[in-house]
Amino acid sequence: MTMMTAAWKRIRMALFAAMALVACTGTALAQEFEKVDNIPRQEIPAGRFVSIAYGIIWLAVLAYVVMVAAGLKRVNQEIADVKRQLGPKG
Amino acid sequence: MRSLGTGFWVAVALAAVGFLVVPSLILQSPIEPNMGFVQKIFYFHVPCAIMMFLSTFVCAGGSIAYLFRGSERGDRLAVAAAELGVLFGVCTLTTGPLWGRKAWGVWWQWDARLTTSLLLFLMLVAYLLARRYGGPAGRKLAAALSLFAAINVPLVYKSVDIWRTVHPKTTVVTTLDARMRIAFWSSFLLITLVWTVLLIIRMRLERARADLAALRLDAEDELAEGRP
Numbered sequence: 228m229t230m231m232t233a234a235w236k237r238i239r240m241a242l243f244a245a246m247a248l249v250a251c252t253g254t255a256l257a258q259e260f261e262k263v264d265n266i267p268r269q270e271i272p273a274g275r276f277v278s279i280a281y282g283i284i285w286l287a288v289l290a291y292v293v294m295v296a297a298g299l300k301r302v303n304q305e306i307a308d309v310k311r312q313l314g315p316k317g
Numbered sequence: 318m319r320s321l322g323t324g325f326w327v328a329v330a331l332a333a334v335g336f337l338v339v340p341s342l343i344l345q346s347p348i349e350p351n352m353g354f355v356q357k358i359f360y361f362h363v364p365c366a367i368m369m370f371l372s373t374f375v376c377a378g379g380s381i382a383y384l385f386r387g388s389e390r391g392d393r394l395a396v397a398a399a400e401l402g403v404l405f406g407v408c409t410l411t412t413g414p415l416w417g418r419k420a421w422g423v424w425w426q427w428d429a430r431l432t433t434s435l436l437l438f439l440m441l442v443a444y445l446l447a448r449r450y451g452g453p454a455g456r457k458l459a460a461a462l463s464l465f466a467a468i469n470v471p472l473v474y475k476s477v478d479i480w481r482t483v484h485p486k487t488t489v490v491t492t493l494d495a496r497m498r499i500a501f502w503s504s505f506l507l508i509t510l511v512w513t514v515l516l517i518i519r520m521r522l523e524r525a526r527a528d529l530a531a532l533r534l535d536a537e538d539e540l541a542e543g544r545p
Contacts, residue, residue: 271419273354280358280412281340284365288511291404295518302525309532313539 328514335507339500346500355419358412360500363490364508365408366434370470371512372402373437376444377467380460389527392456395463397519399444401512402466406438421483429476430484437473440466 339360349356375398382391413431414424425431440462447459477486493501 271355273419276355276415276419277357280415281361283411284361284408285336287404287408288515291400291515292518295515295522299518299522299525302522302529306525306529306532309529309536313532313536 325514325517328510328517332507332510332514335503335510339504339507342500342503346497347494349497352416352420355416358416359489360504361508362409362412362416363501364505365405365412367505368405368508368512369402369409369434369437369441370474372398372405373441373463373466373470375516376402376441376463380463384457384460392460393520393523393527394516395460396445396448397516397523399441399459399463400519401515402441403438403445404515405508405512406434406441410435410438417483426483428482428484429480430473430482433469433473433476437466437469440469 343357343360346357346360348354376395379388379391379393379395379398382388383395413434417426418424444459444462444466447462448455451458474487476482477484490501
């Protein structure tokens with residue numbers, strides 16, 4: 228009786244292993260690359276990208292120059308105001 | 318108002334000439350066979366990245382002078398350079414993905430070069446934030462932070478040689494074709510001139526702010542003396 232149970236357990240284990248193997252192989256096969264012909268190729272316009280990159284740099288520089296120039300103008304104006312407040316000694 | 322000097326105006330004139338000449342040199346340079354026309358982004362992407370590195374080193378140099386000698390001029394140089402580091406960091410980190418999208422098929426890759434570059438950019442942003450919102454100790458805190466940013470620069474540069482990355486290696490510039498080399502170095506010169514001009518005007522703004530602060534102190538003193 229005990230021997231029968233042990234044999235049955237082994238058979239059950241073997242069955243489970245076989246099922247797991249089949250499942251894994253099936254999944255692997257399902258994940259294989261499939262060749263598809265005549266797919267439209269995605270064309271990225273390189274010229275536009277180069278122009279955008281160049282434009283970004285000069286826009287950033289220009290924005291920075293405007294920012295610094297505005298800051299400089301404001302500070303110079305404030306200096307003139309304070310000097311006026313200080314009078315001839317300032 | 319102090320005069321900006323002849324050197325400044327010569328640099329402005331050269332930068333203006335370069336702005337017109339360099340794009341034609343880049344267009345005339347040969348097309349790279351693997352990446353095609355999009356490789357031309359390289360001619361201004363790399364100089365921008367170098368300017369980000371240079372800005373970080375200048376910022377760290379100025380910060381050292383400020384931290385150890387109390388140099389106000391060093392501090393002014395540091396903040397001007399940090400801002401330029403952020404500016405050229407923006408240029409590098411936006412032109413790079415445009416190139417990557419075409420060359421690699423993706424806008425961004427978390428590879429060593431891109432990640433360390435982003436980290437360097439964020440450190441420079443942190444420098445400016447610490448100065449602005451760090452309170453009385455903000456300037457010193459920011460100065461210390463700039464030293465860590467400078468340490469990061471060699472790591473960014475060597476990252477492509479140390480780790481496996483999708484980014485081109487450091488040998489790209491030294492192995493350029495003769496006509497590509499002319500386009501690259503002329504673009505580099507132009508961007509360096511622009512960087513120099515921007516540094517001068519930004520330092521000038523910082524100097525004017527310092528003058529204003531000193532004048533306000535004088536005004537307050539005078540007001541205090543005049544009180545009964």
